[in-house]
Amino acid sequence: MRGAKSAKWVAGAIVVALAATACGGDSDGEGKSKGSGPAGYVSIDVGEPQKPLIPADTNESNGSYVIQSLFTQLLDFDSKGDIVYTNAESVTTDDSKTWTVKLKKGWKFHNGEEVTSKSYIDAWNWYANIKNNQQNSFWFQDIKGYDDVHPEKGDPKAETMSGLKAVDDHTFTIELKYTMPYFNYKLGYTTWAPLPKVFYDDPKAFGQKPVGNGPYKFEKWDHKKLIQVKAWDEYQGPNKAKNKGVQFKAYTTLEAAYKDVVSGNLDMIRQVGPTDLPKYKQDLGDGAIEQPYAAIQTLTPAFYSKTFKDIDPKVLQGLSMAIDRDTITKTVLNNTRTPAKGFTPPGVKGYQNLDTDVFTYNPAKAKQLIKEGGGVPGNKFTIQYNTDGGHKEWVTAVCESIRKATGVDCTGDPKPDFATDLEARDNDQVKGMYRGGWVADYPVNANFMKELYHTTAEANNGKFSNKEIDGLMNKADNAKSLDESVKAFQEVEKKLVEHMPAIPLWYYRINGGHGKNVDNVNVDFHGDLEVWAVTTK
């Protein structure tokens, strides 16, 4: 029994230790906020931002929601995609190359510091500098002197971009490397936000506790659970908060968030999950939101692959006509998408009705076009997608539709997750087509063409290259005015149909909702809910 006794003692000690850790864990949770927020605050299911909250280091939607509430750029867009000036009085140009920005006076950061030309120029120089590794630094590449602060290799040659000059405290000029008639539209992206002086003391700490100039002031960040911001009384922009504050609450699944909206623990949900889609309009009543926004889904052929190398565009047009977009969006996608009619979604400047039947289901003509074009090599191809994003169902349906209509064999090429999918695209390992997607960065049609199908475009993973189209796009960029440029890009879009750099499938729609406690929930052009305008009942 001696052995048994000492073993008892050891086991007892371990049990006590385990219990102690459990107690320790328990007490640290005390005092945290319960389900509903402070009175007058609204809550939304925005999850943990991937990165620290620095405007130029965020381009995923969770982070940009929070950044948009804390920072305000020079300008913003209304629901039609037109410019609304926020921090800027005006942004003007005579030659589309040198732009003059006039700031509104009296704007302050949340710590009381005034927003001046310097707040913008210093911030942009810092963002663009390669040493700071900012994810969105390439947004500044049109500015003269960008290559000095962001060389392809090695250390930067300068600390500042020569294209940025302060005229006085509230006026500064931006000189570009080339003409770009829609440059002012780019300025609406969250990346162009100004920074207060306190940022440069410790950017790392700032990223956890940002000080902005936006409608809301940072309150707290309880990692993976909640970010809380408070309406800022001194804000002077048109998008002044109509509620007292916002709680961005992290949810692990769309279903969990949806349940909380229905039961009243959460005010707004950005997207209803597939399982709840069939009943969310009944559940939420007036609170159900269904609206299109400026984003598109495409099938993009890899023009370096065996299958699609030197393919006749007629084959791609044929494949496009073999896809029954109407039925697939209605059944498989539960009406969450609108069939595409072109390369540019509605809601952006220059959206047009292309006079073509390439995007209409027509099995007979599809077969004929594919035959005329010489057919798909091997009579089969694959569509690459990532299985972690809910794409499997529609890829299968699209393949089925193509097979039925034309007899061309089509199969999905699943990758386990987005990271793997991206790697295959970057390394030119896509075997056939891949699923492409694009959300508007700024609401101008150029964003859906120049950034995707120009030979030198970073996101041109299909490696589409056509000298004529490149030339037309360059010419459109050189246009004197925005209208001319938009019109020129409309011509480019018409040309794209002849070359088919991708097969547009459908435009996105937001299927979200809100509970009974809030009102005035609107959607902006890139599909985000406008949190500042939401009122509590």
Place this chain on the structure above:
Amino acid sequence: MGRYVARRLLQMIPVFIGSTLLIFCMMYALPGDPVRAMMGDQAYDPTVVASIKKELGLDQPLLQQYANYMMGLFQGDFGTQIASQRPISDVILDAFPVTLRLTLFAFTFVTLVGIGLGVVAGLRPDTLQDRGLLTLTLFLVSMPSFVLGFLLQYQFAFKWQVTTPTVTDSADWSQLALPAIVLASLSLAYVARLTRTSIAENLRSDYMRTAVAKGLPRRRVIGVHLMRNSLIPVVTFLGIEIGSLMTGAIVTEGIFNVRGIGLEIYDALTRREGATVVGIASLMVLIYLAASLIVDLLYAVLDPRIRYA
């Protein structure tokens, strides 16, 4: 006894190094680059990607990275997350107590209710209550935990409204009850069945007859003579189950929105945050090792014939 424990503890070192290296290699072998994945679908700048990788040491060969990681670990540094730039120890400290709480809740539930049900059924085999237990456990074993999770969530939270559908505050024991029961249900069925069989079998053994013949009170016959011998397989199972419960919490944590280690490791895996995965996995390895040591020591408590030299 002391030497035995010391030997076991020393054995843990190679196991720990081996398993972390293995996980490290597996993360390395996965396709997908964490820095690139962070940039997403839209346009990005390859120069920035290269620059970030260099800063994090991700451009070095695998063994060098592993060596760096282990060096850091010995100094108590779990590393930094690539995207959020938070120390991984902070991330673990946020999530670990939540899962630990959930697991302990589930474990206590399994132990008390599982053994209790098993004893009740095992003492009277082939009666109505025994058959009832067998049916109930069959039901629990065959039911996937996400089905049970959704079912209970629907019943309790939406129909009867006795609890919140998701856990809004993971420090609140009452909110954790439902997820803990769902998490426990599968093990509960195993434990109940194991106890029941073991008890039913030992009821017929010689020492039981002897004990009864000696005229010992029933309480002592069952409590000491029968229970001690019958619990050996159950304790083995329970020991291993602590680890499984912690890792098995992924599904349950998802359904009930519990911000624990399961979700953390899932997130880290899809984002290729190698250091986070290895950090959490190493902790899991330690827990498994500790649990199996406790189980082995408990044998001696239950059966005096088992000795450790």
